[in-house]
Amino acid sequence: MSNSKKKATGYDKFVNWRLLIIPVVLFFIILALPTPQGMKKVGMQYSVGPKVVTNYISEQLFGAGSAAVEQWQALTARMMEQNMRMGALSKKRFMSRNEKWVKKYKIPVDSANLVKARDYVDKNISDEVFLNIMKSAYNLRTKNLNYSDLSQNDKKNADGGAWKIKVAIAMVVFVVFCFMTECMPLPGVAFCIGLILVFSGVVTRSQVAGLYWSDAVWFIMGSLMFAAAFVKTGVDKRMCMLMFKKLAVPNVRWITLIFFVVISPLAAFISDHALAAMFLPIGMLLYQNSLTDEVPEDKELAKMLMISIAMACNIGGPGAPSGGARNVIMMTYLTDMFGMDIGYAQWIMYCMPFVIVMIPLTWIVCNMLFKPRITSLAPAMRHLESEINKMGRWNRDQIWAMVIFLVMVFGWFTEKAFYNIGIYPIRLGIGVIAVAGAVAYLLAGVVNWRDYQEKVDWGVVWLYAGAIIFGRTLDQTGAAYWLAQSCIDMLAPLGMSEGLPLMLTSNGLTAVLTNLMADGPAAAAVGPITLNMASIVHPGTTFLPFMAMSTAVASSFAYCLIIGTPPNAIVYASGYLEPKDYLRVGIPMWFVANILIILLTAVYWSGIGFGSLPSF
Structure with missing residues (x-):
């Protein structure tokens, strides 16, 4: 079983040069092509x-x-x-x-x-x-801005800005191809991202080193560490039994439904990073305890449990403003650009129905696409119960593991609010709190470093670090903005520049970009462009707040790639998933989600309107 697990992660594979040569050649071809005028213009906007x-x-x-x-x-x-x-x-x-x-x-x-x-x-x-x-x-x-009006120094900076965008676009082709084909081990791709940026002059060597250690990377690392502590102490067993012991028939379908029903609404109010980290050891435990001598391995069951956790986290974020930075960004754009406010409860009234409808749809798709040989988890629950009985009462390590975990969760929920009101003199960030919790487990004697070294998938940590750099490069160079602007300009002559077609274009662009970068920057890249277009074709109507909300919702559709969201990366650490498994569920759900948000706009949102604004 361990061999297949390694194979699933791709860590045992060597570079497949027959495939790798394709993105390498494409990368250099893109760099050699003449720079488009639109790219030069955006490079000038961002650099000068x-x-x-x-x-x-x-x-x-x-x-x-x-x-x-x-x-x-x-x-x-x-x-x-x-x-x-x-x-x-x-x-x-x-x-x-x-x-x-x-x-x-x-x-x-x-x-x-x-x-x-x-x-x-x-x-x-x-x-x-x-x-x-x-x-x-x-x-x-x-x-x-006019290139000919710039000074020589500014022209040089503008040319440098356009070059950085071209490198970023070439890197998109290289990275996406490598992630989808696994033509080289994925952590190796993550390091290639940093090397490309340094060798091409986009960032310096000191800058790239700092980028690999962002707060989000610390969170991934710390969360995998506390998951290791849960597994070692047996707290994961107790939490799993607490969640599922009331099920009369612990069928895998009902257990995945519980994942969706519990996780998705919570993800509207609680960090999806934290939820994925909390449920990962539970999902792994259910799988490992389901195996028998007759069925020593069931890859489909493992994949179904892991993907269900990630998808449950991903679909819940749009439900409330607190579900992600993307929501607050679009609310702010709407207020600052047009003076229209969306309240917290108002956002929930409009967007929570999307989450409610997506829960059964995603659950059905997951159950249709994955066909596990093991369908009843009753033996797993019985085995789990016997293991807990052997443990007896909560021991010292388990109590410390839970206490430290609860302190971490409290810190995740409150650190931003406490900083804003002055209780904390500095902003900690959820990553620092996660690593502090991991160190606390060491200090309390719950784990030693050998536990972290052997039980944490360090490849996933580096993989997500590369993904963070990748997304930031698209955002900060203007490459994401150039892609969005180019696509909208190209589709405008086809009648996609007003009404629901414009919204569909905006949502589709955002939903593509969010699989390549963080949801906030994806919304920030597309939002201002489409909101300005919306204000021209449908000024002062309900289309403006609807466009803001739909763009925010679409930026949560990062279902297709490991690097799309932290939950995707966290469940990949289980070792049971391959990149194609994300595409297997992600592609159909990407289309379902895009169709659903348009239907929601046309029927539900348009039906209830938005205050006294006229309909578009």
Whole structure:
């Protein structure tokens, strides 16, 4: 059984050069092709745009460029430029920015200058004038930048920006092909991402080293560590029995349904990362205890349990604003660009029905596509019960394992809120808390390092680290924006530029991009483009909030690749899944989800309307 497990992960495979040569050749062909004008324009926007816009805002407010004004004046212009990039065009949003926000975007600041900047905007610039300056700055960056007007140094930077986009697009082809075919071990692909970026000059060697250790990577690593502690102490057995002991017939179909019914609604309010990490050891335990001498291995059962956990996490996020950064991003865009607010309960009223409908649909598809030989998990539950009886009462290690876990979960739920209200002097992040919990298990004597070394799939940690860099490169170079803009421009002559066809285009683009990068940046890349188009063809109608919500929902459709979401990567650590298993479920559910959100818009959302706004 161990050999097949290794084979499933692909770690025992050597590089298949017959396949690998294809993405390598394609990569270099893309780099050798002439740079399209649209790519040059976006490269200019991303590399030179911030400097030009900051100077423009400074000249409008203070009559001189940002290099010739006082520090507080330069700070004002840089803050406005950063707000403009985020789609936050209103004076109200500017006045809400504090020192933490400014430092987050690496803008040099001190308290005295920030007070002066806010004071000046508050007392000297009306809401209307502020909005007009921001709109003019946005048009300058997106429409009116002219390559011929740039200085030689700026032209060099613009050319560099276009080159980075081209490298990112070539890397998309290389990485997606490698992930789908496993022509080389997947952690090796993750390291190739960093090497490509360094050799091509997109990032420096010191920058790429930092990118491999983001908070999300720490979370994946810490969560796999605490899963190892659960397995060693037997806490996973107790939690599994607590969940499923009431089932009269513990059939695998009913157990996967419980996964969906429990996990998906929770994912609207709780981090999907945490839920996947919590349920992974339970799913693995159910599988391992189901095997018998007659059926020593059932790959379909293992895959069905693991994919059910990942999909249950993925479909739940759209249900509430707290289900992901994508939701808050689109709510903010809608408010800042058009002055329309969506409340927390209002979002749930519109989007939770999507989750409710997706639960049975996804469960049915998972049960249709996977055909396990073992269908009854009754023997597994009996074996589990006997194991727990042998354990007796909760022992010291199990109690420590649960206490540390509960402290971690509390930290995950509260760290952001506690930082915002000043209880925590620094932002911890869920990754730091996860690793702190892993270290706490060591300090409490629950595990030793050998347990982590042998039970944690370190390849998955590096795999997700590469995925984070991949997504950030698409976002920060402007490659994702260029892809979205190019596709929308191409489809516009086909009648896809208004109404439900425009929404379908937006959702489809977002749903493709979110499989390659984090959901927030995917929504941020497509959202401003399609919202602006929506405001032109359907101004002041329900189409605007509906477009914002549908884009946010579509950014959760990362069903197809291991790198799509943290839950996908976490369940891959079980060793039972291959990349094609994600496609097996992900492709049909990707189409189902896209169709469902359009039907939801046409029937449910349009039926109840949105306040007093006229229908589109």
